[in-house]
Amino acid sequence: MSIDSFLDEPSRGTGQGLDVDATLPGVNEGEIVVIRSTRRKKNVSAYRAGGRIIVSIPARMSKADERAMVPEMVAKIRAQEAAQMMSQSELAARIDELLRQFAPEITIRPTEVAWRAMRERWGSCTSLDRTIRISDRLKGAPAHALDFVLFHEAIHLEISDHGPGFKAILARFPQAELAGAYLDGYEAAETALAMPQELKKLLNK
Ligand SMILES: [Zn+2]
CATH class of the missing domain: 3.30.2010.10 (Metalloproteases ("zincins"), catalytic domain)
Structure with a gap:
């Protein structure tokens, strides 16, 4: 998976538990990438990588929470960039x-x-x-x-x-x-x- 090359986890061992999820409906196809990480217990993070916004969420987060959380994080990144x-x-x-x-x-x-x-x-x-x-x-x-x-x-x-x-x-x-x-x-x-x-x-x- 090419996405692995810009993950921010410096020592992720075998790389297990990292899945590149599908983009959500309602957000531009290909611009938002959601990564489920088993290393992440609670916090959600988002950052810009080239033309994409990468949102990293805990592996166990429910789909409903993901749908609520991701647009919020994306909005935050865009607001930071606008500022x-x-x-x-x-x-x-x-x-x-x-x-x-x-x-x-x-x-x-x-x-x-x-x-x-x-x-x-x-x-x-x-x-x-x-x-x-x-x-x-x-x-x-x-x-x-x-x-x-x-x-x-x-x-x-x-x-x-x-x-x-x-x-x-x-x-x-x-x-x-x-x-x-x-x-x-x-x-x-x-x-x-x-x-x-x-x-x-x-x-x-
Ligand atoms: Zn000078």
């Missing part, structure tokens, strides 16, 4: 606003703005295809800190380096110092929190 899409389009809208307000001479706009799991950087801009990536560490940041990073990356659409031209535009951002302090403080805290683990590694050597 993420919305926040990414909000990022793009925010960039548009920041450029209009502080750098009206820059008329170029990104083709895509997306959250990314990035530890090393706060953001990145690929001017070639005009995509901007924002570190998901900023998801809980104060608005001025997020704005500062968005503005920084947006300027890169026009100016790729950090030369005087870039700095002159960035300096128009009103809360640059405050934002910079937040970002530096966050990084310092991250480093400090990572320290014990690093020390542990050294001690174990």
